[in-house]
Amino acid sequence: MINEKCIMIIFGGTGDLAHRKLVPAIYNMHLSGQLPESFALLGTGRKQKSHKQYRHELAVSAKKYSSQSFKEKQWETLAGNIYYHDIDLQDNTGYQRLKETLKALSPGTNSEGNILYYLALAPQLFSPVSTNLKRNKLNASPYGWRRLLIEKPFGYNLASARELNTVITEAFSEENIYRIDHYLGKEMLQNILVLRFVNCIFEPLWNNNYIDNIQITASETDGIGTRGRYYDLSGAMRDMVQSHLFQMLALTAIEPPAQSDPHSVHMEKLNLLKTIQLWPDSPIEEKIVFGQYNNFRAEQGVSPDSKTETFSALKLTIDNDRWRGVPVYLRTGKNLGEKIAKIVIQFKVPSNIDSHILPGSSLADRSDLPNLLTLKVQPREGVVFQFNIKKPATMGEIVPVEMDFCQPCAFLINTPEAYERLLTDAIMGDKTRFTGWNEIECAWSIVDNIYQEYNKAGAYLHQYEPGSNGPQAAIDMLSRDNRRWWE
Numbered sequence: 001m002i003n004e005k006c007i008m009i010i011f012g013g014t015g016d017l018a019h020r021k022l023v024p025a026i027y028n029m030h031l032s033g034q035l036p037e038s039f040a041l042l043g044t045g046r047k048q049k050s051h052k053q054y055r056h057e058l059a060v061s062a063k064k065y066s067s068q069s070f071k072e073k074q075w076e077t078l079a080g081n082i083y084y085h086d087i088d089l090q091d092n093t094g095y096q097r098l099k100e101t102l103k104a105l106s107p108g109t110n111s112e113g114n115i116l117y118y119l120a121l122a123p124q125l126f127s128p129v130s131t132n133l134k135r136n137k138l139n140a141s142p143y144g145w146r147r148l149l150i151e152k153p154f155g156y157n158l159a160s161a162r163e164l165n166t167v168i169t170e171a172f173s174e175e176n177i178y179r180i181d182h183y184l185g186k187e188m189l190q191n192i193l194v195l196r197f198v199n200c201i202f203e204p205l206w207n208n209n210y211i212d213n214i215q216i217t218a219s220e221t222d223g224i225g226t227r228g229r230y231y232d233l234s235g236a237m238r239d240m241v242q243s244h245l246f247q248m249l250a251l252t253a254i255e256p257p258a259q260s261d262p263h264s265v266h267m268e269k270l271n272l273l274k275t276i277q278l279w280p281d282s283p284i285e286e287k288i289v290f291g292q293y294n295n296f297r298a299e300q301g302v303s304p305d306s307k308t309e310t311f312s313a314l315k316l317t318i319d320n321d322r323w324r325g326v327p328v329y330l331r332t333g334k335n336l337g338e339k340i341a342k343i344v345i346q347f348k349v350p351s352n353i354d355s356h357i358l359p360g361s362s363l364a365d366r367s368d369l370p371n372l373l374t375l376k377v378q379p380r381e382g383v384v385f386q387f388n389i390k391k392p393a394t395m396g397e398i399v400p401v402e403m404d405f406c407q408p409c410a411f412l413i414n415t416p417e418a419y420e421r422l423l424t425d426a427i428m429g430d431k432t433r434f435t436g437w438n439e440i441e442c443a444w445s446i447v448d449n450i451y452q453e454y455n456k457a458g459a460y461l462h463q464y465e466p467g468s469n470g471p472q473a474a475i476d477m478l479s480r481d482n483r484r485w486w487e
């Protein structure tokens with residue numbers, strides 16, 4: 001239990017994110033004793049409703065979406081500290097009433113203690129809300145911290161991200177701004193650095209002498225649901241690559257941070273992001289594949305002539321001594337055949353492999369024989385290592401086999417979900433698992449460049465069938481290099 005007094009305000013407390021992720025996470029934190037001793041949750045929306053009605057709506061969501069079973073008694077203790085406040089956040093005049101509500105939540109004291117503002121809102125509200133909090137002196141207090149949690153997307157491109165950053169840094173100091181990339185709260189992402197740097201068998205091989213290529217996949221089986229308007233303006237690159245995929249790549253490829261403090265980790269990620277480029281000296285269609293699933297244009301909120309990509313595959317290079325020459329393949333998309341996020345490290349096949357074949361034996365196709373280290377980020381977290389053995393009862397046929405570490409099977413505990421960890425970190429003031437502004441800025445400049453090159457070349461938008469692995473062109477991208485996606 002955290003020994004601090006804290007009010008958490010969810011601006012957008014009636015929305016999808018609050019119902020499906022934030023409130024279930026807060027309920028789980030309550031069950032596991034992770035909430036501060038004195039805690040209140042204030043959800044906001046535009047409609048009027050009573051605290052009782054709001055508590056009831058959240059109870060339904062906690063029941064439906066929490067990974068823990070619903071315990072009526074424990075919920076009631078939490079629900080007693082949940083409140084609702086109606087406010088139109090665009091309208092500056094409503095914030096004084098909000099101030100009074102906050103005071104009322106701390107009876108008998110002259111301060112509200114610490115306040116965590118969670119912006120679970122459409123991105124166009126991030127700036128006005130930050131500005132209005134400042135105008136109404138809700139952005140800082142001598143009596144406790146005021147922290148701002150911002151959901152992605154942080155901007156639409158480099159220019160808009162910089163504009164947004166200017167506005168929010170006028171209202172909150174950098175140390176009080178927490179930019180969320182919820183993938184950083186996922187267990188396996190935190191595990192990458194441990195796997196790399198706390199096992200001496202991997203780090204010596206973690207370079208272009210031994211690694212053939214890196215593949216990162218984040219595929220979703222869902223389409224765009226009710227978020228057509230947002231997604232049509234965004235697309236796979238802005239929605240996934242700029243944030244989650246670049247963060248996965250950064251952690252996979254960074255140099256060892258000098259220390260484990262947030263600054264050292266952020267600096268190393270930034271240094272790595274600065275070296276990412278599209279693969280040089282090859283035609284655009286060999287390094288960028290954008291796709292759109294059939295019928296996307298008929299989705300609610302999507303323009304009938306939309307050119308937004310719902311799938312993106314990229315071939316990149318990391319231009320530093322460790323990685324030069326190792327292709328990095330990224331792919332992500334909606335409405336695909338499998339829901340998975342994973343990182344595959346493909347090692348080189350030894351050049352003298354034939355001399356180790358026993359007389360009279362056969363070699364499986366050598367393209368089947370690279371060692372593969374797969375980090376499974378979701379849905380089932382784990383690590384799989386593929387290596388080669390002599391097939392039993394043969395003269396010496398060499399076949400690949402797997403060692404499979406399944407994290408939830410090995411540790412029979414409920415590992416906290418990403419939002420639980422991130423909310424706990426924000427309350428504790430630990431920014432390690434949040435994205436630094438410089439990283440966001442750098443990631444946007446890479447994405448802007450990719451769009452520029454794609455548009456300049458007038459490259460093609462491929463169609464693909466929902467439920468497939470995406471466009472054939474993404475498969476061809478690797479077969480042209482005598483490689484394949486490891487499914």
Ligand SMILES: NC(=O)c1ccc[n+]([C@@H]2O[C@H](COP(=O)([O-])OP(=O)(O)OC[C@H]3O[C@@H](n4cnc5c(N)ncnc54)[C@H](OP(=O)(O)O)[C@@H]3O)[C@@H](O)[C@H]2O)c1
Pocket residue numbers: 011012013014015016017018020044045046047087088089090119120121122123151152153
């Ligand atoms: N949903 C997810 O799984 C998810 C995942 C990652 C990131 N995000 C990001 O999280 C943010 C929220 O997404 P969401 O899916 O929760 O959106 P949503 O379901 O549309 O919810 C939007 C929320 O904003 C409130 N709102 C809208 N205009 C307002 C105004 N003028 N004044 C006060 N409140 C206002 C709405 O309240 P009322 O309508 O009740 O007034 C509602 O609570 C977005 O930036 C999204 O990109 C969402």
